[in-house]
Amino acid sequence: MSRDRILAAIRNSQPERLPLPEKFSFESVFDDLPAQFAAVLATVGGQAVSVNDYAEIEAHLRTAYAGVTNIATTLPQLAHLSDVDLAAVTDPHGLAGLNLAVIEGQLGVAENAAIWLDERNLPHRALPMITQYLAIVVRRSDLVPNMHDAYRRLDVAATGFGTFLSGPSKTADIEQSLVVGAHGARGLVVYLLP
Numbered sequence: 001m002s003r004d005r006i007l008a009a010i011r012n013s014q015p016e017r018l019p020l021p022e023k024f025s026f027e028s029v030f031d032d033l034p035a036q037f038a039a040v041l042a043t044v045g046g047q048a049v050s051v052n053d054y055a056e057i058e059a060h061l062r063t064a065y066a067g068v069t070n071i072a073t074t075l076p077q078l079a080h081l082s083d084v085d086l087a088a089v090t091d092p093h094g095l096a097g098l099n100l101a102v103i104e105g106q107l108g109v110a111e112n113a114a115i116w117l118d119e120r121n122l123p124h125r126a127l128p129m130i131t132q133y134l135a136i137v138v139r140r141s142d143l144v145p146n147m148h149d150a151y152r153r154l155d156v157a158a159t160g161f162g163t164f165l166s167g168p169s170k171t172a173d174i175e176q177s178l179v180v181g182a183h184g185a186r187g188l189v190v191y192l193l194p
Contacts, residue, residue: 003170024048028145033110034192037143041113043166045180046188048113049177050140054078057102057137064189065100065133074121075103075137101131105138107153108190109164113148115190116154118162125161134168136183139193 019136030036038048051057054077061081064073072084072095081102091096103122105115115136117128144150156162169184180186 006064014166024110025128026148027147028111030110030145031141033145034140036145037108037113037142037190037192039176040111041167041188041190044113044191045112045170046167048190050192052194054193057135057193058187060191061100061102061135063184065096068099068133070097070099071102072098072100072127072131073103074123074127075104078102086177088126092124092130095124095126095130097126098131100133100135101127102135102137103128106142107150108143108192109145109147109150110143112166113190114147114150114164114166116150116162116164118156118159120159122161128163128165128170131185132181133187133189135189135191136165137191137193141194143192 003094017057034048036146041048049060051060054075058078058081061078070084071082072086073079073082074086085096102118105117106121107116108114115138117136119125122128144153168180168186169182170178170180171182172178
């Protein structure tokens with residue numbers, strides 16, 4: 001009996017329904033989108049490196065990952081650095097020993113350092129998650145202030161699978177201890193091209 005009274009009271013005290021706003025947007029204003037993106041990326045464990053061209057990316061990769069083998073890239077400009085032929089990999093399990101993947105991001109979000117990756121540039125969906133270290137190239141002109149701006153630019157129907165990725169993999173749900181690389185890349189560097 002008391003259950004029915006409680007449910008009836010809830011039904012009778014519902015607020016009046018209001019229509020959703022027709023125009024609704026969040027505005028984020030950052031003086032310097034690349035600086036904001038880099039600051040947030042550092043907070044979540046990644047590193048942003050501003051570069052002017054692919055030669056500077058190559059120089060940084062050769063220094064930061066000196067001696068690393070099992071490298072794959074989806075970028076033709078850096079194909080000579082790769083010793084893994086992604087076209088020859090038919091099963092994503094074949095990427096299990098991958099140490100470094102260098103890929104292109106289509107869009108970066110300054111408020112949370114999220115990078116949109118879609119399957120147009122990923123021969124295997126597992127590539128950014130299975131590698132030990134990940135390098136992503138994003139153009140500064142493809143940085144947007146917030147997720148609302150990002151979703152306005154995305155057309156998932158045209159691109160198919162896609163995911164936002166921010167920073168290296170991490171978890172802190174086991175014994176309140178931060179573990180980096182638990183479910184994906186242990187390190188992330190984002191190269192910001194003009």
